[in-house]
Amino acid sequence: MISPDSREEALHSGHHPDLQHHFDDMEQQKEASSLGMWVFLAQEIMFFGGLFLLYLIYRMNYYPVFAMASSSIDVKWGAINTLVLIGSSVTMAMAVHSAQMGLRKPLVFFLIATLILGGVFLGIKAKEYHDKYVEHHVPGMDSFHFEPEPDKTGKLPNGITPETAEMVSHSAAYQHTALIFFSLYFIMTGTHALHMIVGIGIIIPMIVLAWKGRYDSTYYTPIENFGLYWHFVDIVWIFLFPLIYLINRTPHIG
Amino acid sequence: MSGHVVPVRIYLLVFAALTVLTITTYYAATIDMEKAFSTHFPLNSLVALTIAVTKAVLVILFFMHVKYSSRMTKVVVIAGFFWLGIMLTITMSDYFFRNVGSLTGPGGQ
Numbered sequence: 001m002i003s004p005d006s007r008e009e010a011l012h013s014g015h016h017p018d019l020q021h022h023f024d025d026m027e028q029q030k031e032a033s034s035l036g037m038w039v040f041l042a043q044e045i046m047f048f049g050g051l052f053l054l055y056l057i058y059r060m061n062y063y064p065v066f067a068m069a070s071s072s073i074d075v076k077w078g079a080i081n082t083l084v085l086i087g088s089s090v091t092m093a094m095a096v097h098s099a100q101m102g103l104r105k106p107l108v109f110f111l112i113a114t115l116i117l118g119g120v121f122l123g124i125k126a127k128e129y130h131d132k133y134v135e136h137h138v139p140g141m142d143s144f145h146f147e148p149e150p151d152k153t154g155k156l157p158n159g160i161t162p163e164t165a166e167m168v169s170h171s172a173a174y175q176h177t178a179l180i181f182f183s184l185y186f187i188m189t190g191t192h193a194l195h196m197i198v199g200i201g202i203i204i205p206m207i208v209l210a211w212k213g214r215y216d217s218t219y220y221t222p223i224e225n226f227g228l229y230w231h232f233v234d235i236v237w238i239f240l241f242p243l244i245y246l247i248n249r250t251p252h253i254g
Numbered sequence: 255m256s257g258h259v260v261p262v263r264i265y266l267l268v269f270a271a272l273t274v275l276t277i278t279t280y281y282a283a284t285i286d287m288e289k290a291f292s293t294h295f296p297l298n299s300l301v302a303l304t305i306a307v308t309k310a311v312l313v314i315l316f317f318m319h320v321k322y323s324s325r326m327t328k329v330v331v332i333a334g335f336f337w338l339g340i341m342l343t344i345t346m347s348d349y350f351f352r353n354v355g356s357l358t359g360p361g362g363q
Contacts, residue, residue: 031324038327042334049338056342057349079280083273090269093260093317100259224319231317235310242279242302250286250298 018219030221037225041232048236051191055184055243062177067248068148068160068168069181072137074128078245081124082237088117089234096227102217104210111207111223114230118200125193132182139183145169146178185244192240195233202226258322268316272309279305 016026023029059066095110129138136143147169148160156165168174206226209215215223279302287297315321320331 031326034323035327035330038330038334042330042337045334045338046341049341053342053345056346060349075280075283079276082276086269086272086276089272089313089317090265093265094262097260097262097265228318231313234317235313238309238313239303239306241276242283242306246279246283246298246302248298249283250289 016218026218030224033221033225034228037228041228044232048191051184051188052239052243055188058180058184059243059247062180063247065168065174065177066181069137069146069178069185070244070247071249072135072146072149073185073245074131075245075249077124077128078241081121082241084117084121084124085234085237088114088121089231091117092227092230096220096224099210099215099220099223100217104213104216107215107223108207108210111203111210115200115203115207118196118203122193122196122200125189129186132186137178137182139179139186144175144179144182146175146182188240188244192233192236195236199226199230199233202229258319260316260319260322264316268312271312275305275309 019026019029023032091110091113095107095114098106098110132138133141135149136145138144148156148165150156156162168178203226206222210223282301282305283298285298287301288294291297314331320328323331
């Protein structure tokens with residue numbers, strides 16, 4: 001509680017029901033919350049940073065096989081998912097905006113839109129994982145095998161010659177390297193997808209609370225902090241897309 | 255400061271920029287820039303990562319409101335990426351230059 005002689009008391013007549021006693025005012029409470037969220041995100045940066053570092057070192061050492069294995073993933077779905085996730089970031093930003101303006105229905109609308117776009121992303125991701133399963137590209141499967149596959153026109157990607165394709169599919173060392181690529185693919189996109197699932201687990205109760213009028217223009221910190229989390233997950237994908245899908249999509253292998 | 259309301263117009267502009275950059279990176283990947291400029295420098299990767307960094311900065315500044323945040327928050331954000339930079343730079347410089355000066359070829363020994 002604010003002491004009666006406090007300057008804050010004079011500045012802010014009345015006591016906000018969401019103000020916790022160890023903060024002077026709503027502004028300080030929000031600032032502390034947002035700072036704490038950023039410290040958490042700094043930790044997340046290091047967590048994903050470690051995965052990216054691991055990926056970069058292996059990619060540098062085994063570039064040709066990484067390029068071939070990357071080309072077996074359908075870039076079209078990756079690009080669509082990038083746009084879907086950017087769309088969900090915009091709806092999330094609009095949700096925070098609605099909360100700031102104290103607009104309850106638009107807030108609920110934009111939170112639901114964010115949830116739906118997040119669901120679309122995970123649906124497309126599941127389809128991509130299923131494709132990898134069908135192609136025997138899932139590490140840990142007994143049938144794991146990678147061979148550069150011809151496209152619909154019968155041409156091999158990246159100008160790979162049939163001899164190279166033959167060599168890759170029969171060399172234990174190349175198979176092992178392809179296994180490393182697909183392990184990193186599943187670990188990195190899987191951890192990212194897990195973050196999305198956690199986000200969906202948070203946003204659903206948030207939609208219910210928003211509908212009940214829990215948030216208004218004076219108190220919307222949970223919405224804002226969830227927004228920070230959601231945008232961070234979007235940033236991780238912004239780097240995953242070029243690194244995993246776009247290694248080599250040109251007509252010759254580098 | 256922290257209660258700054260960003261105009262919807264800014265959000266839509268950032269969304270348009272992110273969409274254009276995504277489409278650009280998609281098509282840029284189909285052009286063999288190393289061949290076009292006859293260089294071994296990984297131009298394609300450089301372009302892809304430059305676009306990714308630009309997109310990330312747009313999201314951080316506008317969607318995550320860092321442009322309008324307090325100095326304290328800005329310091330934490332910069333520190334987070336600075337330490338990531340330390341991890342990437344020092345580790346990658348080791349992997350890049352490990353064999354420089356080695357007389358026995360790749361691998362050192």
